[in-house]
Amino acid sequence: MLRYSLKRLLGAIPTLLILMTLAFFMMRAAPGGPFDTEKSLPAEIQANLDKKYHLDEPLIQQYGRYLWDLAHGDFGPSFQYKDYSVNELIATGFPVSLRLGLSAIAIALVVGVALGTLAALRQNSVTDYSVMTLAMTGISIPNFVLAPILILIFAVYLGWLPAGGWNDGAFRNTLLPIIGLALPQIAYISRLMRGSMIEVLRSNPIRTARAKGLPERVVILRHALKPALLPVVSFLGPATAAVITGSVVIEQIFGIPGLGRYFVQGALNRDYTLVMGVVVFYGALIILFNFIVDLVYAMLDPKVRYA
């Protein structure tokens, strides 16, 4: 197990290196630079800026400098948010996204698994159809439609919850964004869960369990749930990584100071260091979560063993 883990983690280094290299050169290939504005800057001022941010060096040298800094844990200064370093932006944004993301994924997991199981047990019944209709609706309505509707109902008309803002993470302020983040995930998970549960319920071990005369509750909870969770677990890896690095839509609409919008804004502003920072960070998280998923697999599925 330990050897396997070490091997996997070492194997992540070349993956990250490739990701970094690709991102670095793709970003530089995009037209325009971080300091371009409508009025082009006088050559002297452009030169001052380039010098300050080492943009006057050959690209390969900049790449080397970036790798060197990164090896020392330094993502560099943000080109856009001049008072902050990329490390600071990630360090302040990530806890917010992490909190919202983990809450959302936890809710999605509990509700999605319960709904999916329920639908599977009552296959082709009214319950099944209503759950699946809800799930399909949840998948098809995008966040940017759902979130404003939630705000209109709960903040503008009813006045129960704030329409946005972070307010240092007060519970009232996090409720709507968490729901907004969780709903599509609930939809995905319940669909996955229903499918795999139906399959598991038809498998030989379950038939045996039932034949032994075990009560239905025990059959479901002790014998069916674990194998039926496998596809959900593999979905959870990338989904968690995606949700905890923030959603640009939810953050924009609710005014949440998370990490998500840096992906888009960084790219649009050609904030090279910020884009690199979030790409590397996100890449590392995905690798980490996929690794965790593999470990959880071993716990859930006796057929999988890492020696």
Next chain:
Amino acid sequence: MRNLFIMLLIAVLVYCGTVLSRPENLADEQVLRRGNGAEVQTLDPHKAEGVPASNILRDLYEGLTIEAPDGKVIPGTAKSWEISDDGKTYTFHLRENAKWSNGDPVTAHDFVYGLRRSVDPATASKYSQILAPILNAEDVIAGKQPVENLGVRALDDHTLEIRLKASTPYFLGLLNHSSTYPVHKASVEKYGNEFSRPGKLVSNGAYVLREWVIQSHIKLERNTNYWDNENTIIDTVYYYPIEDQSTELKRYRAGEIDRTEDVPSQQIKWIKKNLPDELQIAPYLGSYYFGFNLTRPPFKDNLKLRRALSMAINREIITEKITGLGEKPLYSWVPPGINGYAPAKFDYADWPQKKRIEEARRLYREAGYSRSNPLTVEIRYNTSENHKKIAIAIAAMWKQALGVKTRLVNEEWKVFLENRKQKQLTQVFRAGWIGDYNDPYNFMEILLSKHGLNDSAYMNPEYDELLHQASMEADPKKRFQLMRQAEALVLRDHPVIPIYSYVSSHLIKPWVGNYVPNILDHNYSKDLYILKH
């Protein structure tokens, strides 16, 4: 000049002597919550750019001059000044009671330090060019002279002398731009890049920085050391970065902000119907225009075609049916609203649209095009719903009036800018400009042969010469005359098609007192107050 100075001095003394009487009916809690567009990039006044940062910096810092609520330039940290007869030397007398938020006195040395820092190549300020009128500023920015050679010196602790390259009548208006603000030397030297953070930032304006949570809010509190603290009513100001205008509207309706930075144009009908008294629309010093690429066919050396295309646009339809906020159709290059300047106009500005179209058809034919041999042209714009609507409307107008075939191309902002600057792909492109200070030169300079925003590549030595003369001219009247002459050249040559002049639009709660719209859309929080509600 002397008379003017005496009058100015009297005005200044009268202004300083008044402690404004406090309005009645004030709310117990004086908290103002402002929507503020995009997150600010920096609160370092010498590196800042863009409207959101400027809004906050005007509350935090104070320049030699400031603006009254109606936008008029009035004394700031300088209580008075003298201008030499040739208009090239300004001597400012600073208030003895001006203090930094930590209690240190604000001295002329602080301004010298600030101005030098602003043009220092090591600061790498993008906006330092605005200080170009100051003697040697351009050489210092270019690294050809040491910063000590900048034409700025402290005659004593409270007297500052600024020498200019040439008489610059709008210079006083420049002095409330953040590039000219003083910074607190000791804290800049101590904290370096981090001096502009809460707890470290020492400021000389009406407010101090309390909190800055990126992408969440910036909180300012009253600076009790501010020289005019007595007349400041609002204690706390929150700035919320909300880029999406619909989101901002929802938060406004939910009562979470008192003043929006903008209004979503697609919801303007709903707003006009439901919140008519809270909608504040005012002329804004900016123009929306299309540019022609004059370096390549079909527009190179083809005045008739350019003129025909400009005439065929019905600007009234665009402002009434598409933008809809009260924008004004633009028939001049400089937008209206600048004190004392009457912009020149297109010769066809007052013609009825029918006559314009007839003339446009004639010119179009003379340029060698016809219904059977139509012009095929491309309009390029940066991706945005509004720009798209306007481009579609203009393409339809050209098609209907002349039979022009138009292709629309939208591009992401930075790609679009790059293409515009390279002048290889572009034919007709969308552009806009918002004035930094209240003077026509703001707009006129854009079309100078070598200017960084001249993406049309308009090269007219006569125009350059007139503007050069204007920039050396000390007499304001003559100066405006020269600029008007230059503007007439632009309107004759059609390197651009002015379409409309902007408006600023905000939603403001009825309990925000003393809000006065002004052409630059600058509202200092210290001038406002909150009524009981």
